[in-house]
Amino acid sequence: MPDEQMAGAGSVPAPPGGAPGSSAGPPVAPRPLDPIDRSIMRLLQADGRASIRSVAEQVHVSRANAYARINRLIDDGVIRGFTARVNHERAGQGASAYITLKIVQNSWRTVREQLRELPGAAHIALVSGDFDVLLLVHTPDNRTLRELVLTRLQAIPEVLSTRTLLVFEETDLLDTGPGGPGPGGAPAIAEE
Secondary structure, eight states, rough: OOBSSSSOOSSOOTTTSSSSSOOOSOOOOOOOHHHHHHHHHHHHHOOOOOHHHHHHHTSSSSSSHHHHHHHHHHHHSSSSOOOOOTTTTTTTTEEEEEEEEEEEOOOHHHHHHHTTTTTTTTEEOOSSSOOOOEEEEESSHHHHHHHIIEEEETTTEEEOOOOOOOOEEOOOOTOOOTTTOOGOOOOOOOOO
């Protein structure tokens, strides 16, 4: 069996009923995960490009078993895909902010689609509390951020108000850089 890489699996087929993470179709009961499944998920969160062989060695199962478990986690929608974690400042997006929005009642789907089109939008969540939506954006600088908030966001008719919270410093909890163990105290996957 070739030593497959997780990279290249950037898009995962949608489960029956819609896109991964979508609310289309009937809700599916979560599949119980055993400690090996959880270890595989931690390893792949730390390094989505880890080889099947490396994952199998780290969790002490055969390559065939690791391959089958990863495919089952993907097929069940537990793993929705593989991505790169980006250092936004080094990528030329030095200004980050969380923006809270109050929106017109029952306009979530319309607003969500418009927010997806914003340059630099990284995360959108419908939440409860004093505001309705939490939006994370990354922009090249504060001027671009100001333009995004004052021109693009406030031009959306369903947005009643916004509040911008500048991010001064971020800590990636999945970071496995020098001197740091992986998530849950697990060591980072070693290069082969």
